[in-house]
Amino acid sequence: xxxxxxxxxxxxxxxxxxxxxxxxxxxxxxxxxxxxxxxxxxxxxxxxxxxxxxxxxxxxxxxxxxxxxxxxxxxxxxxxxxxxxxxxxxxxxxxxxxxxxxxxxxxxxxxxxxxxxxxxxxxxxxxxxxxxxxxxxxxxxxxxxxxxxxxxxxxxxxxxxxxxxxxxxxxxxxxxxxxxxxxxxxxxxxxxxxxxxxxxxxxxxxxxxxxxxxxxxxxxxxxxxxxxxxxxxxxxxxxxxxxxxxxxxxxxxxxxxxxxxxxxxxxxxxxxxxxxxxxxxxxxxxxxxxxxxxxxxxxxxxxxxxxxxxxxxxxxxxxxxxxxxxxxxxxxxxxxxxxxxxxxxxxxxxxxxxxxxxxxxxxxxxxxxxxxxxxxxxxxxxxxxxxxxxxxxxxxxxxxxxxxxxxxxxxxxxxxxxx
Amino acid sequence: xxxxxxxxxxxxxxxxxxxxxxxxxxxxxxxxxxxxxxxxxxxxxxxxxxxxxxxxxxxxxxxxxxxxxxxxxxxxxxxxxxxxxxxxxxxxxxxxxxxxxxxxxxxxxxxxxxxxxxxxxxxxxxxxxxxxxxxxxxxxxxxxxxxxxxxxxxxxxxxxxxxxxxxxxxxxxxxxxxxxxxxxxxxxxxxxxxxxxxxxxxxxxxxxxxxxxxxxxxxxxxxxxxxxxx
Ligand SMILES: Nc1ncnc2c1ncn2[C@@H]1O[C@H](COP(=O)(O)OP(=O)(O)OP(=O)(O)O)[C@@H](O)[C@H]1O
Ligand SMILES: [Mg+2]
Numbered sequence: 001x002x003x004x005x006x007x008x009x010x011x012x013x014x015x016x017x018x019x020x021x022x023x024x025x026x027x028x029x030x031x032x033x034x035x036x037x038x039x040x041x042x043x044x045x046x047x048x049x050x051x052x053x054x055x056x057x058x059x060x061x062x063x064x065x066x067x068x069x070x071x072x073x074x075x076x077x078x079x080x081x082x083x084x085x086x087x088x089x090x091x092x093x094x095x096x097x098x099x100x101x102x103x104x105x106x107x108x109x110x111x112x113x114x115x116x117x118x119x120x121x122x123x124x125x126x127x128x129x130x131x132x133x134x135x136x137x138x139x140x141x142x143x144x145x146x147x148x149x150x151x152x153x154x155x156x157x158x159x160x161x162x163x164x165x166x167x168x169x170x171x172x173x174x175x176x177x178x179x180x181x182x183x184x185x186x187x188x189x190x191x192x193x194x195x196x197x198x199x200x201x202x203x204x205x206x207x208x209x210x211x212x213x214x215x216x217x218x219x220x221x222x223x224x225x226x227x228x229x230x231x232x233x234x235x236x237x238x239x240x241x242x243x244x245x246x247x248x249x250x251x252x253x254x255x256x257x258x259x260x261x262x263x264x265x266x267x268x269x270x271x272x273x274x275x276x277x278x279x280x281x282x283x284x285x286x287x288x289x290x291x292x293x294x295x296x297x298x299x300x301x302x303x304x305x306x307x308x309x310x311x312x313x314x315x316x317x318x319x320x321x322x323x324x325x326x327x328x329x330x331x332x333x334x335x336x337x338x339x340x341x342x343x344x345x346x347x348x349x350x351x352x353x354x355x356x357x358x359x360x361x362x363x364x365x366x367x368x369x370x371x372x373x374x375x376x377x378x379x380x381x382x383x384x385x386x387x388x389x390x391x392x393x394x395x396x397x398x399x400x401x402x403x404x405x406x407x408x409x410x411x412x413x414x415x416x417x418x419x
Numbered sequence: 420x421x422x423x424x425x426x427x428x429x430x431x432x433x434x435x436x437x438x439x440x441x442x443x444x445x446x447x448x449x450x451x452x453x454x455x456x457x458x459x460x461x462x463x464x465x466x467x468x469x470x471x472x473x474x475x476x477x478x479x480x481x482x483x484x485x486x487x488x489x490x491x492x493x494x495x496x497x498x499x500x501x502x503x504x505x506x507x508x509x510x511x512x513x514x515x516x517x518x519x520x521x522x523x524x525x526x527x528x529x530x531x532x533x534x535x536x537x538x539x540x541x542x543x544x545x546x547x548x549x550x551x552x553x554x555x556x557x558x559x560x561x562x563x564x565x566x567x568x569x570x571x572x573x574x575x576x577x578x579x580x581x582x583x584x585x586x587x588x589x590x591x592x593x594x595x596x597x598x599x600x601x602x603x604x605x606x607x608x609x610x611x612x613x614x615x616x617x618x619x620x621x622x623x624x625x626x627x628x629x630x631x632x633x634x635x636x637x638x639x640x641x642x643x644x645x646x647x648x649x
Binding site for chain 1: 474477479480499500503504506507508512514518520523527530531532534535536540579580583
């Protein structure tokens with residue numbers, strides 16, 4: 001028998017009892033809805049974590065300076081010196097360790113950059129040669145700093161995508177070749193870079209809002225001693241480096257390498273004026289929590305699908321009971337047992353698939369709402385939609401078979417006597 | 420009548436219901452033949468086993484003893500599916516309370532046996548329309564049973580019973596739920612079918628006034644045929 005014919009024989013009932021059908025499907029609707037939204041959110045989170053890794057590369061260990069709250073042994077004057085963070089000997093010692101390919105450094109200028117009286121939302125870093133490569137920035141105009149810039153301590157800079165607008169406004173067309181003044185120094189712009197992933201590094205707000213100069217230039221035109229605060233109660237910060245991006249040779253033992261760096265830093269620094277992070281571990285941690293989330297939500301979804309299925313079975317059993325006379329009549333005019341079975345089974349499956357469709361809509365809505373209100377990324381995958389449809393169908397078959405079997409095996413004589 | 424072909428033969432047919440250990444014999448050895456083109460009535464007091472016999476004739480119920488030959492074949496060993504096929508093609512069943520599907524239109528109700536008979540959609544629709552017209556309901560095809568009178572519902576049921584051109588019609592008190600006038604109209608329709616289309620009909624009735632309208636009245640009493648078996 002064709003599906004279309006089965007439709008004629010049975011489906012009208014579902015539309016006759018629209019509200020009842022809808023209520024019956026609620027379990028499926030919520031079950032599928034939570035499956036879809038859960039998968040969308042964990043998919044989105046995973047994608048975000050991967051994007052971060054993508055930007056940095058997974059073969060990196062980040063070591064960074066942490067500012068101290070107060071001075072250690074303060075001198076008699078009101079001016080104290082804060083001496084903290086990563087230093088050159090740290091860098092050299094790390095470089096001597098096994099499994100280290102290179103250490104890329106960055107030092108942030110703490111003195112604010114101004115334009116007239118206005119303080120600009122821009123930071124300046126003096127960085128080592130491979131910085132652009134190791135933070136995954138693209139050169140969109142001009143060039144990156146060259147080895148000769150470093151050798152000659154050239155007064156050149158490369159700027160982040162947003163810097164031009166912040167310093168020159170929207171009017172300026174060609175930026176490469178222009179000069180930027182920071183403090184007393186004039187820096188010639190040689191290139192513009194862009195960080196598509198908007199990577200956040202420890203101590204760096206946004207690479208697109210920053211100016212980069214060769215580390216050699218930085219050391220010669222700026223000072224590692226910077227005075228912060230008012231004249232009366234200024235603090236002098238002495239920091240040699242803010243950031244090491246440690247690139248390893250062998251990813252397999254990255255954890256081991258990170259531990260050794262940690263141990264070394266612990267020995268070399270009396271206070272905890274430094275921090276360390278391994279992006280790969282962040283991803284792993286994220287995955288672990290994701291998995292717990294998936295298991296919990298999956299169980300909830302599974303339970304609501306089972307409860308929904310039982311609800312549907314219940315309604316279908318009532319339906320079979322109510323329609324005994326119809327069943328008897330149909331048997332009398334030539335329906336085989338299996339015709340009756342298919343009729344009721346298809347009705348249940350249709351109900352659950354319809355519920356599944358509504359559930360998919362609900363799930364997409366929930367995922368979009370969560371993204372909208374909490375900013376958590378989400379991504380509804382085709383596989384989750386196809387899978388949900390399949391699950392809905394399977395729930396229909398699993399929970400529809402017994403009522404359909406019961407309908408098919410009604411004694412036609414007794415069924416005909418039913419009112 | 421013996422010139423006609425014998426469609427049904429019952430030989431010493433018995434039906435006993437078992438309620439727990441208690442045996443309730445209802446049919447106690449029925450011998451009966453029904454011939455092509457007959458219009459027979461089955462009469463008897465309430466509880467005499469008329470419906471029971473009709474259900475057996477309609478292949479819905481199985482006898483507990485004796486033999487039932489349909490077109491010369493013993494039906495006892497037929498499979499469930501085969502019986503369903505025979506009910507579908509050979510028998511047209513008509514009920515006292517019409518038994519139409521309320522959610523289907525008149526046209527669709529008439530189509531139902533043809534769906535089980537796997538008649539192609541186009542032929543089905545065409546035949547349903549012709550049948551509806553032949554019982555005077557051509558203009559009601561797209562209505563639903565709730566919008567029709569009792570008489571119209573029974574006409575629909577008769578059209579449905581005729582859908583697969585059955586060898587015979589079985590009707591259990593088809594006028595029992597209708598008023599006198601409507602009942603007469605339905606009887607006229609049966610007579611028309613009998614006379615014009617040579618349909619074989621077996622009808623259970625309580626109504627003694629109809630007695631004269633049948634070719635033969637099969638009278639049941641205490642589980643036996645007391646008159647009318649030839
Ligand atoms: N399933 C059953 N179990 C036990 N006894 C039954 C069963 N079905 C019918 N009977 C009995 O069989 C007898 C005949 O029933 P049947 O329905 O055939 O009578 P009937 O002649 O059609 O009566 P009516 O004119 O009232 O419709 C009745 O006494 C009834 O109680
Ligand atoms: Mg009866």
